[in-house]
Amino acid sequence: MSEAHRVVILGGGFGGLAAAVRLKHAPAQVTLIDRCNYHLFQPLLYQVATGTLSPANIAAPLRNVLRRQKNVRVLLAEATRVDVANKRVVLSDGAIDYDTLIVATGSSHQYFGHDEWEQYAPGLKTVEDATHMRRRILLAFEAAERETDPEKTKAWLTFVIVGGGPTGAELAGALAEIADDSLRHDFRRIDPRSARIFLIEGTDRILPSYPPKLSAAAENMLTKLRVTVRVGAMVTGVGHSSVTFREGEHTETIPTRTILWAAGVLASPLGKQIAAETGAKADRAGRLEVAPDMAVPGHPEIFVIGDLANFSHQTGKPLPGVAQPAIQEGTYVGRVINARLRGGKAPPPFHYFDKGNLAVIGRAAAVADLNWLRLSGLPAWLIWAFVHLLYIVEFQNRLLIALQWAWLYVTWGRSARLITGENPLPLDL
Amino acid sequence: MSEAHRVVILGGGFGGLAAAVRLKHAPAQVTLIDRCNYHLFQPLLYQVATGTLSPANIAAPLRNVLRRQKNVRVLLAEATRVDVANKRVVLSDGAIDYDTLIVATGSSHQYFGHDEWEQYAPGLKTVEDATHMRRRILLAFEAAERETDPEKTKAWLTFVIVGGGPTGAELAGALAEIADDSLRHDFRRIDPRSARIFLIEGTDRILPSYPPKLSAAAENMLTKLRVTVRVGAMVTGVGHSSVTFREGEHTETIPTRTILWAAGVLASPLGKQIAAETGAKADRAGRLEVAPDMAVPGHPEIFVIGDLANFSHQTGKPLPGVAQPAIQEGTYVGRVINARLRGGKAPPPFHYFDKGNLAVIGRAAAVADLNWLRLSGLPAWLIWAFVHLLYIVEFQNRLLIALQWAWLYVTWGRSARLITGENPLPLDL
Numbered sequence: 001m002s003e004a005h006r007v008v009i010l011g012g013g014f015g016g017l018a019a020a021v022r023l024k025h026a027p028a029q030v031t032l033i034d035r036c037n038y039h040l041f042q043p044l045l046y047q048v049a050t051g052t053l054s055p056a057n058i059a060a061p062l063r064n065v066l067r068r069q070k071n072v073r074v075l076l077a078e079a080t081r082v083d084v085a086n087k088r089v090v091l092s093d094g095a096i097d098y099d100t101l102i103v104a105t106g107s108s109h110q111y112f113g114h115d116e117w118e119q120y121a122p123g124l125k126t127v128e129d130a131t132h133m134r135r136r137i138l139l140a141f142e143a144a145e146r147e148t149d150p151e152k153t154k155a156w157l158t159f160v161i162v163g164g165g166p167t168g169a170e171l172a173g174a175l176a177e178i179a180d181d182s183l184r185h186d187f188r189r190i191d192p193r194s195a196r197i198f199l200i201e202g203t204d205r206i207l208p209s210y211p212p213k214l215s216a217a218a219e220n221m222l223t224k225l226r227v228t229v230r231v232g233a234m235v236t237g238v239g240h241s242s243v244t245f246r247e248g249e250h251t252e253t254i255p256t257r258t259i260l261w262a263a264g265v266l267a268s269p270l271g272k273q274i275a276a277e278t279g280a281k282a283d284r285a286g287r288l289e290v291a292p293d294m295a296v297p298g299h300p301e302i303f304v305i306g307d308l309a310n311f312s313h314q315t316g317k318p319l320p321g322v323a324q325p326a327i328q329e330g331t332y333v334g335r336v337i338n339a340r341l342r343g344g345k346a347p348p349p350f351h352y353f354d355k356g357n358l359a360v361i362g363r364a365a366a367v368a369d370l371n372w373l374r375l376s377g378l379p380a381w382l383i384w385a386f387v388h389l390l391y392i393v394e395f396q397n398r399l400l401i402a403l404q405w406a407w408l409y410v411t412w413g414r415s416a417r418l419i420t421g422e423n424p425l426p427l428d429l
Numbered sequence: 430m431s432e433a434h435r436v437v438i439l440g441g442g443f444g445g446l447a448a449a450v451r452l453k454h455a456p457a458q459v460t461l462i463d464r465c466n467y468h469l470f471q472p473l474l475y476q477v478a479t480g481t482l483s484p485a486n487i488a489a490p491l492r493n494v495l496r497r498q499k500n501v502r503v504l505l506a507e508a509t510r511v512d513v514a515n516k517r518v519v520l521s522d523g524a525i526d527y528d529t530l531i532v533a534t535g536s537s538h539q540y541f542g543h544d545e546w547e548q549y550a551p552g553l554k555t556v557e558d559a560t561h562m563r564r565r566i567l568l569a570f571e572a573a574e575r576e577t578d579p580e581k582t583k584a585w586l587t588f589v590i591v592g593g594g595p596t597g598a599e600l601a602g603a604l605a606e607i608a609d610d611s612l613r614h615d616f617r618r619i620d621p622r623s624a625r626i627f628l629i630e631g632t633d634r635i636l637p638s639y640p641p642k643l644s645a646a647a648e649n650m651l652t653k654l655r656v657t658v659r660v661g662a663m664v665t666g667v668g669h670s671s672v673t674f675r676e677g678e679h680t681e682t683i684p685t686r687t688i689l690w691a692a693g694v695l696a697s698p699l700g701k702q703i704a705a706e707t708g709a710k711a712d713r714a715g716r717l718e719v720a721p722d723m724a725v726p727g728h729p730e731i732f733v734i735g736d737l738a739n740f741s742h743q744t745g746k747p748l749p750g751v752a753q754p755a756i757q758e759g760t761y762v763g764r765v766i767n768a769r770l771r772g773g774k775a776p777p778p779f780h781y782f783d784k785g786n787l788a789v790i791g792r793a794a795a796v797a798d799l800n801w802l803r804l805s806g807l808p809a810w811l812i813w814a815f816v817h818l819l820y821i822v823e824f825q826n827r828l829l830i831a832l833q834w835a836w837l838y839v840t841w842g843r844s845a846r847l848i849t850g851e852n853p854l855p856l857d858l
Contacts (some may be wrong), residue, residue: 142505145505146523343777419465
């Protein structure tokens with residue numbers, strides 16, 4: 001094995017995992033490095049944050065997924081820097097040499113230069129983010145039940161979601177259902193149905209990457225769930241007990257104790273670091289501008305894929321930071337490496353095949369844009385459920401999720417609504 | 430409602446919840462206070478710690494369980510003291526008055542005066558304990574895979590469980606199965622089957638509260654799973670990378686990086702505090718010695734039940750700190766209060782009906798002592814599985830757990846083996 005070509009993959013998300021799987025029969029020794037021991041199905045993370053699913057339902061241990069693929073080893077480690085000149089990845093506890101490197105370390109949320117907002121407005125990228133968000137949401141209802149001051153109670157029962165992309169829309173819909181149905185009989189002093197939910201989007205419509213018709217359908221569904229949608233609204237202040245935003249000339253402040261952040265994506269710092277060492281360009285979001293074959297320009301031995309890559313050769317603008325491009329890029333790069341190692345013909349430049357977009361708003365309510373077909377309502381929801389179950393990595397998880405969705409559909413019961421983590425008491429009333 | 434008799438229940442475990450349910454039709458306003466928002470099915474907590482189940486599978490939100498019981502309200506709060514003279518419970522964020530009080534705040538683990546051992550030997554009482562233990566176990570295998578020094582690798586692959594009661598025996602069995610089967614194909618450098626598992630018990634046999642025959646059967650099963658059982662062994666030292674114990678004259682030190690604590694129970698501090706204010710007696714473990722009707726002697730308005738109570742009127746020694754006595758005591762106290770409020774005849778003194786004991790060692794391996802029947806092996810395991818599913822509070826969780834057990838039985842797959850919590854990197858190699 002020591003003679004084998006060494007492929008190092010940084011990140012076990014959709015892109016990195018697809019690349020590792022595609023390299024199954026490649027004459028290479030593959031090392032997949034991630035700081036988590038599991039592959040996370042991020043599109044369903046909001047369902048953990050809203051108490052429908054458990055973290056383990058949407059996470060598959062990487063070692064387990066790749067256990068039969070003998071040319072891959074998995075390393076629990078954090079990459080801090082790529083030493084391009086010496087073909088070496090520096091880890092927080094060591095280093096590893098590569099012949100070919102695939103960087104798929106993804107992105108995190110960002111606060112547009114206002115990092116101090118994070119403490120008041122948690123984002124949603126990791127399992128820990130999701131259980132933290134779940135804790136914040138549930139504690140808000142608990143605090144409202146304990147609070148005696150009506151103004152303060154109202155602030156506890158006001159939820160503001162910043163960012164009207166798929167995650168924000170899905171969070172808003174799920175929150176509305178929690179307040180209206182799941183918690184309906186749970187409290188004695190407050191009526192959870194009096195909760196107010198705001199969805200704030202900076203552009204002129206929610207789901208801005210979808211066709212306008214579907215944005216309108218989604219907004220309509222959210223409004224029916226009593227979500228207040230505010231578009232063209234830029235958040236200018238986030239604090240302990242309020243959020244402030246500007247709509248044109250008009251500035252508004254909403255007293256709230258729960259602000260959820262679903263806006264602003266920032267690529268992993270490795271993008272800028274590699275760009276600086278290689279002379280490649282990184283865009284404003286920190287994504288590295290890749291060559292048509294997903295390699296770093298001038299460095300065919302380094303590929304950058306997924307959220308970290310700015311691939312704009314096809315449409316003139318970067319591909320969206322969702323699962324489909326990452327999976328296709330990972331598979332493509334696996335093919336390129338395989339061809340190189342076997343001395344075969346290099347595949348043609350990467351081409352993204354857009355299968356469409358889906359977002360769920362609530363029970364039997366979703367929007368689907370399959371390019372050849374646009375749907376909303378129940379049909380879209382069924383497609384959404386089917387596609388998500390299809391892409392979930394472990395069969396056991398498919399069963400568990402299907403069972404919990406069926407349960408939710410029939411009873412409105414969200415059983416995973418636990419407040420976990422450090423002792424939350426005394427409540428911050 | 431303000432005229433109604435106020436019953437305050439401290440603790441939403443088996444005892445407190447049983448009391449609340451029994452008071453359903455009582456002419457009383459019941460307040461159930463817990464610092465968690467869920468009822469936890471502690472007998473399966475070790476399955477969370479060993480990656481079989483998710484926390485939400487064994488936790489039922491208290492508000493949800495009691496949502497239809499209109500005379501009960503649930504309060505997320507922490508009781509810090511009972512002001513007996515003023516009939517008032519002091520909370521960490523307020524206070525609440527009672528006419529009748531039921532104290533069911535249970536117990537925690539203790540380190541026999543060596544609190545400094547806790548950092549090296551985590552215990553298992555809460556959801557957070559379980560995910561922490563799971564993290565420690567999984568990180569040990571990860572560190573072993575990264576470690577290059579053979580002695581250090583061996584220490585990472587050595588697991589020592591202190592305490593041979595049901596929790597310790599169950600943990601040891603599950604750990605052995607993880608090492609032998611669940612992780613079998615997951616690593617490239619280490620062979621998880623080379624892991625050594627020690628179960629250390631201070632008395633002369635494991636499961637000391639069970640009949641000797643079943644202890645022997647359990648030890649036999651554990652030995653078959655390659656667990657090393659050491660009885661009559663008193664732990665004298667717990668450190669960063671070793672555990673020391675004494676067997677008679679002989680002292681032994683085992684190098685290990687994972688010590689799990691399943692010994693030593695300490696009652697909630699409210700027991701001693703109430704004893705001090707009322708002149709009642711508390712035993713060495715902090716349990717309050719109750720009257721034959723589970724009330725504090727001289728204070729018929731305060732009941733103490735479950736792990737916090739020392740009820741020795743029946744057999745001369747305290748009832749075991751498991752679910753059955755707590756449930757029966759909770760129900761009994763509910764009956765007593767109901768009779769008082771309705772002016773009925775007081776029920777006879779509490780009598781515990783021992784339905785038997787069960788402990789699971791591994792796949793299709795368990796011991797059962799039903800008093801009229803003693804079983805081990807597969808029949809005991811089937812009874813164990815049936816009884817546990819029966820007592821799980823929510824129907825959805827029954828389905829989810831049954832599905833995951835079936836999956837485990839067929840594939841050995843433990844899907845909930847996530848390392849969560851603060852960033853574990855760099856590894857402590």
